[in-house]
Amino acid sequence: MxxxxxxxxxxxxxxxxxxxxxxxxxxxxxxxxxxxxxxxxxxxxxxxxxxxxxxxxxxxxxxxxxxxxxxxxxxxxxxxxxxxxxxxxxxxxxxxxxxxxxxxxxxxxxxxxxxxxxxxxxxxxxxxxxxxxxxxxxxxxxxxxxxxxxxxxxxxxxxxxxxxxVLPARAHVLANEAAADMIDLMASSLHGLFAGFTRGSDRATIQRIQRSIGEAFARFNAIATEAGHERMTRFADRNDPQPLARALLRLRHDLIMIGRAGATPLSATVQPRLGPLLTRIAETADDYLRATGASLIGRRKAPSLSAVNAALDNFAKEIAALRRDGVTRELSGDALEQLFALGFALEQMRETLKDLSASVTECAQS
Known part of the structure; x- marks a missing residue:
């Protein structure tokens, strides 16, 4: 039995x-x-x-x-x-x-x-x-x-x-599911990408992560194109999938920048102060993205970005403190360039997550 x-x-x-x-x-x-x-x-x-x-x-x-x-x-x-x-x-x-x-x-x-x-x-x-x-x-x-x-x-x-x-399947529903899958995939990749700043990263692993995210976006984009055809009929809602597609593509590019910046560990001078903050950013962004994917499937308002913003703010404050303490003047040119690239990528990610939040909320209201 x-x-x-x-x-x-x-x-x-x-x-x-x-x-x-x-x-x-x-x-x-x-x-x-x-x-x-x-x-x-x-x-x-x-x-x-x-x-x-x-x-x-x-x-x-x-x-x-x-x-x-x-x-x-x-x-x-x-x-x-x-x-x-x-x-x-x-x-x-x-x-x-x-x-x-x-x-x-x-x-x-x-x-x-x-x-x-x-x-x-x-x-x-x-x-x-x-x-x-x-x-x-x-x-x-x-x-x-x-x-x-x-x-x-x-x-x-x-x-x-x-x-x-006969058992009609709407493309915009399938597009939301594909977007949620991509978001979950990006969430699961965050810890591996950010670990590069403290432990170093394996180039082949990073390339495999980025390739899988790119393939997930291609699947989503193909379905989003079909959703655009549905918008010409009364069968689908009027929600435009393109803002969501742009936000996901930008987030993918942000993760590419973070992966490249983390190709080598941070300087031993700044790593003890920045490492825990980067781990916190990865944790809060992971939680946020997984909740966002669930909101997209459930057609609910996007979750709050407060935890992610707080983690990013703490990182920015620590960078400012490093400058005040004169620590950055002791770094090599490559180390300074890495810090600049990392800071830029994180600020870009902050703006992208805002756009993603707005897109998910728009999907919930349509």
């Missing part, structure tokens, strides 16, 4: 962890089934193959992603079908060599256009289908192009409809 209970708990945990992916699986399955039924009803050639494939492509993780995919797929298909249909109609092609020439004329300009604009990425693919598909199903190029546009309209329309109605 205990094994069965453990299995149920494991399955429940898996469902909670992969809830978004399971929802996408259901939406794609529903979209494929509905598109296939419609394609059979209207008697599309090849059983509605391209309509079904379009439904799969358009049905994305979020409504915003589905809107973006539908726009790109529709624009690329329409442009590719019109151009390839015109080329295949106007240029005779009765031999394999002439077929090759028509295919090249149809694909080359569309491939260039696809390289310039992502909206036309499906253009070359559509051109190949129009030129070669017309011979496969024994219809003219104009009819082939028409069927291609018709199938994309059916598959894209059903994919969008399913994305809106």
């Amino acid at each position: 205990s094994r069965i209970a453990k299995a149920f708990r494991w399955a429940a945990a898996l469902v909670r962890e992969r809830k978004a992916q399971l929802r996408l699986s259901v939406r794609v399955t529903v979209a494929v089934a509905l598109t296939f039924v419609v394609a059979q009803f209207v008697n599309i050639p090849l059983g509605g193959l391209w309509a079904v494939l379009t439904a799969v492509v358009v049905t994305q993780m979020s409504v915003g992603g589905s809107l973006k995919a539908a726009v790109e797929y529709s624009v690329g298909t329409l442009g590719g079908a019109l151009y390839a249909g015109a080329i295949a109609t106007l240029v005779p092609h009765t031999t394999e060599i002439s077929y090759l020439g028509v295919l090249g004329l149809a694909v080359a300009p569309l491939a260039l256009l696809a390289a310039i604009s992502p909206n036309f990425r499906v253009g070359p693919f559509t051109a190949v289908l129009v030129v070669l598909g017309s011979g496969a199903i024994h219809i003219g190029p104009i009819a082939s192009a028409s069927y291609r546009v018709f199938e994309v309209a059916i598959g894209g329309g059903i994919g969008l409809l399913v994305s809106f109605l």
Whole structure:
């Protein structure tokens, strides 16, 4: 019995962890089934193959992603079908060599256009289908192009409809979750970054930390772009994810500066006085960021920055005391440069955390 209970708990945990992916699986399955039924009803050639494939492509993780995919797929298909249909109609092609020439004329300009604009990425693919598909199903190029546009309209329309109605996932919610994950990752990296000022740091470890933060930001930014597409509809709230994206990017840069400043330990002259203060900054910033991530998920007002500000103020006061005591005059040029870089990075982080707090509070009020 205990094994069965453990299995149920494991399955429940898996469902909670992969809830978004399971929802996408259901939406794609529903979209494929509905598109296939419609394609059979209207008697599309090849059983509605391209309509079904379009439904799969358009049905994305979020409504915003589905809107973006539908726009790109529709624009690329329409442009590719019109151009390839015109080329295949106007240029005779009765031999394999002439077929090759028509295919090249149809694909080359569309491939260039696809390289310039992502909206036309499906253009070359559509051109190949129009030129070669017309011979496969024994219809003219104009009819082939028409069927291609018709199938994309059916598959894209059903994919969008399913994305809106079947277990819909809003991109701005997913963006908040991705932002919270990034914030937690930055919080967990603080102690390692600040430890460099007292114990020294491992370059490979710091690079791994910075790389993981950069990857987390890339994931968030991709979803935030989808959230921007949702803002064009009534389905999403009017909260703009860009202020949050800018704050997270700036905080990432602040941590890069702190990591570089902590590449070597502080001078032994100042380390006993500054080391404990830097540890306190790391602790308060860690607590603040973790509470901020929780506030973002719960759509609550951002937590207070008072503890972080107090820790930063104490550090600034100690730097001023070091100057008054003449300690900084005894430091080498490299040590002074390190102190300046550290102070600048910490003040930048203070301003960034203020902007992050404002962005999180704005998300809670939307």
